[in-house]
Amino acid sequence: MADQDMTIYQPGESILHKMNPVTEVVLATALSLVVFILNDYRVPLALALVMLALLFVARVHRLVLKLYVAVAVPFAFFLLLIQGILLTPTDPTPLLTVGPVTVWQSGFEQARLIFLRISVLILAFLLFATTAQPQRLRVALMEKGVPSKLAYVFIASLQIIPEIRNRATAITEAQQARGLDTEADVRTRLSSIVALLAPLLISTLIVANTRALALNARGFQATGERTYLYDVPDPTGERVLRYLSGVAVLGAIAWRVIA
Amino acid sequence: MSSTGTASGESRIDQLRESIETDFTTTTWVLIPLGIGINAIGGFIASTLKLPLFLDNIGTMLLGILAGPWAAALTGGLANIVQAMLGNPVQLAFMPVPVAIGLVTGFLARSGWFDNVKKVVVPAIVLTLVATIIATPIVVLVFGGVTSSGTSLVTATLVASGRSLVESAATAQILVELVDKGGSAFVAFFIAKSVPSRYLPPQGQDIFS
Numbered sequence: 001m002a003d004q005d006m007t008i009y010q011p012g013e014s015i016l017h018k019m020n021p022v023t024e025v026v027l028a029t030a031l032s033l034v035v036f037i038l039n040d041y042r043v044p045l046a047l048a049l050v051m052l053a054l055l056f057v058a059r060v061h062r063l064v065l066k067l068y069v070a071v072a073v074p075f076a077f078f079l080l081l082i083q084g085i086l087l088t089p090t091d092p093t094p095l096l097t098v099g100p101v102t103v104w105q106s107g108f109e110q111a112r113l114i115f116l117r118i119s120v121l122i123l124a125f126l127l128f129a130t131t132a133q134p135q136r137l138r139v140a141l142m143e144k145g146v147p148s149k150l151a152y153v154f155i156a157s158l159q160i161i162p163e164i165r166n167r168a169t170a171i172t173e174a175q176q177a178r179g180l181d182t183e184a185d186v187r188t189r190l191s192s193i194v195a196l197l198a199p200l201l202i203s204t205l206i207v208a209n210t211r212a213l214a215l216n217a218r219g220f221q222a223t224g225e226r227t228y229l230y231d232v233p234d235p236t237g238e239r240v241l242r243y244l245s246g247v248a249v250l251g252a253i254a255w256r257v258i259a
Numbered sequence: 260m261s262s263t264g265t266a267s268g269e270s271r272i273d274q275l276r277e278s279i280e281t282d283f284t285t286t287t288w289v290l291i292p293l294g295i296g297i298n299a300i301g302g303f304i305a306s307t308l309k310l311p312l313f314l315d316n317i318g319t320m321l322l323g324i325l326a327g328p329w330a331a332a333l334t335g336g337l338a339n340i341v342q343a344m345l346g347n348p349v350q351l352a353f354m355p356v357p358v359a360i361g362l363v364t365g366f367l368a369r370s371g372w373f374d375n376v377k378k379v380v381v382p383a384i385v386l387t388l389v390a391t392i393i394a395t396p397i398v399v400l401v402f403g404g405v406t407s408s409g410t411s412l413v414t415a416t417l418v419a420s421g422r423s424l425v426e427s428a429a430t431a432q433i434l435v436e437l438v439d440k441g442g443s444a445f446v447a448f449f450i451a452k453s454v455p456s457r458y459l460p461p462q463g464q465d466i467f468s
Contacts, residue, residue: 125348164296
């Protein structure tokens with residue numbers, strides 16, 4: 001039951017799956033920061049290629065590529081349209097002219113940089129989300145000093161979303177049976193939001209009160225050391241990796257300031 | 260002089276800590292996942308009713324009204340991380356927006372701007388402005404002016420008519436936020452009002468009793 005949630009986690013045995021989830025979060029955040037700090041498109045290009053290779057190592061490529069393409073294709077289209085074609089260039093050197101449409105060199109370079117940066121951000125966090133098991137993440141976070149309540153909230157949110165979704169579907173059907181019109185004019189449909197969300201909130205609030213009593217009875221407000229069901233190892237190598245990623249961010253800032 | 264200075268400084272920190280601690284009862288801790296869940300369900304409701312809205316901050320605003328600014332800010336921030344775990348990491352770059360929406364809603368609710376439906380006009384406008392001011396630099400600097408397809412079309416049209424990227428992105432953003440955040444503020448108010456008061460956490464009972 002504990003594993004029933006909506007995350008895109010894919011069970012596996014790869015080196016990324018065995019990594020401490022905290023290391024993965026730190027790396028994903030540090031890499032995303034580095035590519036946004038640096039101005040050279042070759043850095044995010046190289047990192048994106050490394051991450052593409054890691055997708056296959058972790059055997060999560062099918063899901064991640066599907067999610068990535070769904071975001072990246074429309075993004076690339078609008079980016080090229082706005083930055084490359086429509087925006088008046090500072091340096092009017094055309095890169096490519098097709099009929100009345102001109103793609104500007106400087107605009108294209110800007111679009112390429114932004115696209116590769118966003119690609120690194122998306123791929124890094126999708127790699128993390130597909131290979132970090134939520135319960136392991138929770139334990140690893142608590143071992144790093146994240147308050148247990150915060151960790152509870154995080155996991156509970158992941159688990160509650162499918163429950164709320166089922167409830168919302170049931171309420172929608174019930175209200176439609178009572179005459180809720182999803183084809184009516186905009187005004188009526190706007191006021192229908194309340195008709196759908198109010199019962200959802202009230203019923204979940206009642207559950208929340210019960211849940212709060214249950215949690216208090218199980219020592220939710222208790223202080224003191226906790227013991228964990230899972231054991232999440234944190235080898236020295238990963239600790240070094242985390243420090244190095246911090247150094248990389250600082251190095252990128254220094255490079256940007258000097259260069 | 261210096262000792263009184265530090266004393267008043269400390270008491271200010273204590274006040275802040277106390278204000279944060281009173282927000283976080285066990286009921287609040289349980290409400291936060293519900294808020295995140297309601298944020299996640301907003302899009303589903305909007306598509307069921309065929310409305311061109313995101314409605315992805317109603318849960319954050321509800322927490323602001325019912326449980327206070329700190330809990331709401333946490334709800335907004337965590338909701339973005341949860342979205343990333345569900346396969347939508349692009350939202351991470353916008354994390355300051357829901358955090359600010361949570362804080363602003365919470366403080367406005369505390370000073371009585373969610374007491375009746377006429378007053379909600381003010382939070383609706385303030386939230387629109389806050390969301391636009393924070394989101395526009397992110398859209399321009401991080402995403403080169405591109406967001407969701409609908410907004411990007413508006414931005415592209417404005418850029419094509421010769422306006423600067425910042426101006427175009429800000430205009431597109433304020434149009435979208437006015438409908439979405441403004442609308443969400445009213446929705447959050449009506450939902451919070453329809454909850455029987457015995458199920459409300461302390462701040463909610465103060466506002467709706």
